[in-house]
Amino acid sequence: MEQQTNNKGLLVISFGTSVAATRPRTLQAVEDALRDAFPERRFYRAWTSTVLRRKLEREEGQKVFSSEEALEQMALDGVTDVLVQPTHLLPGEEFRITEEAVRAFAGRFSSLKMGRPLLSEEADVASLATALEAAWPMPEGEMLALMGHGSAEMTFPVYTLLEARLKEDGFLRGCVGTVEFDPGIEPVLERVQREKPRRVHLAPLLLVAGDHAVNDMAGDEPDSWKSQIAREGAEPICHLVGLGENEAVRALYVLHARAAAPVNGEALP
Ligand code: CO
Numbered sequence: 633m634e635q636q637t638n639n640k641g642l643l644v645i646s647f648g649t650s651v652a653a654t655r656p657r658t659l660q661a662v663e664d665a666l667r668d669a670f671p672e673r674r675f676y677r678a679w680t681s682t683v684l685r686r687k688l689e690r691e692e693g694q695k696v697f698s699s700e701e702a703l704e705q706m707a708l709d710g711v712t713d714v715l716v717q718p719t720h721l722l723p724g725e726e727f728r729i730t731e732e733a734v735r736a737f738a739g740r741f742s743s744l745k746m747g748r749p750l751l752s753e754e755a756d757v758a759s760l761a762t763a764l765e766a767a768w769p770m771p772e773g774e775m776l777a778l779m780g781h782g783s784a785e786m787t788f789p790v791y792t793l794l795e796a797r798l799k800e801d802g803f804l805r806g807c808v809g810t811v812e813f814d815p816g817i818e819p820v821l822e823r824v825q826r827e828k829p830r831r832v833h834l835a836p837l838l839l840v841a842g843d844h845a846v847n848d849m850a851g852d853e854p855d856s857w858k859s860q861i862a863r864e865g866a867e868p869i870c871h872l873v874g875l876g877e878n879e880a881v882r883a884l885y886v887l888h889a890r891a892a893a894p895v896n897g898e899a900l901p
Contacts, residue, residue: 640673641711642666642889643702645730646719648679649842650687658840658876662719665882666889673715678702680730699733703740713743717889719839720749721875722790724783731895738895745892750839750875750884751790761797763880768833770805775829775866777820778837779849779857782810791815794837805829808837809857811848817857824864832866834858841872 644663649655667675678697679685688694697705706714716734720727727749734746751757768776780791791808798806809820824832834857836845849857850870861868875881 638672638674639710639712640670641676641706641709641714642670642673643676643678643699643706643714643716644719645678645680645699645702645716645734646839647726648681648684648688648696649840650684650691651840651842651846652692654840654842654872654874658874659719662839662876662882662885665886666717669886669889670715674706674709674711676702676706680726680733699730700736703734703737707737707740712741714741714745715889715892716744716746716895717885717892718747718749719876719885721781721837721839722751722783722786723749723788725785726783728785735895744895746895747885747888747890747892750881750888751794752788752888754793756884757790757793757797759880759884760875761794761801761803763878763884764806765798765801765803766880767878768806768835770803770833773830774805775823775827775832776806777823777832777834777857777861778806778808779834779844780808780810780837781844782813782816784813786813791837795819811844817860820857821860821864824861824866829866831869832861833869833871834861835871835873836875838874839876840874842874845872845874 644666646659678699680699685696688696718730738744770776795808807820807823809817834849858868858870
């Protein structure tokens with residue numbers, strides 16, 4: 633009798649990070665939450681950044697698949713039912729590239745489904761706002777400045793919506809800027825100049841407290857967020873804590889994986 637093999641797979645696709653210390657608490661924590669939610673599926677991991685995959689192999693002797701390599705391996709392993717969950721934060725350029733890579737495999741599996749990024753609709757932003765408010769209670773005279781990444785393709789105004797939502801919830805001491813693209817650190821500096829907080833808590837609005845958090849946010853260079861806040865006369869306090877460390881954030885990824893939609897071969901508009 634032929635042995636019954638497990639033909640269901642789960643692929644978690646991340647950008648990747650070179651900061652090894654953050655991985656167990658962030659990327660792997662999200663992966664583990666998804667593995668636990670889908671114990672019947674064989675687990676696969678992919679990183680989209682070629683630079684980071686090479687670095688990991690060179691410096692730590694670890695091989696991680698690209699999206700394409702992982703999907704090829706799943707096909708080779710006899711997986712026919714594939715669930716893909718990206719750990720991207722928003723539907724920007726990186727997500728679009730990942731979606732296209734996955735789309736190319738439509739027809740190779742009897743079922744291919746993919747979940748949306750963490751922040752894909754207003755309800756997601758509301759969930760994140762609630763999680764942030766609980767994680768970062770701000771006393772009078774202190775402010776929370778979140779460092780988002782930014783994207784060349786902002787089809788969904790995540791940062792504006794998040795700030796509006798925090799305000800609506802009465803969490804008045806939070807603001808959001810970006811490390812790349814618009815609006816940059818400007819909204820944060822403007823708030824600091826206007827409200828003159830005694831302390832500004834800096835935290836990444838990023839899945840991992842990786843290179844951007846360590847250097848662009850908390851680095852000693854004069855253009856880091858820490859240095860720029862200090863020049864405004866406030867005391868900067870850096871928190872190297874990625875969003876992946878937040879249980880509510882991990883739960884939101886699981887929710888998105890459960891709501892995954894079939895991927896078909898149609899080209900994107
Ligand atoms: Co970047």
